[in-house]
Amino acid sequence: MTQVNVQDIIKKSGVLEIMSMKFANKLGIPEEKLKLYLERKLDARLNEIGEKMSTGDMSPEDFNKARRLSKLDMNEINDKTIKDK
Secondary structure: OOOOOHHHHHHHHOHHHHHHHHHHHHHOOOHHHHHHHHHHHHHHHHHHHHHHHHHOOOOHHHHHHHHHHHOOOHHHHHHHHHHHO
């Protein structure tokens, strides 16, 4: 089984930078602070999902969400986000 580092995929995609830039202006928050906040939230959520998966303590709904995410094409999301920007 191939191991995938979701955090690396998200960081390499540039999504956090784009979101930070887009929302920082609208919220009046420095871009770097917003990016740091988003990174921490992402890390916390991924850790939570990982813990649930490793202990088998995952609801059927959460399992289905995680399974759908595994089929997600990050390139499509990144392209769409950049086009919307």
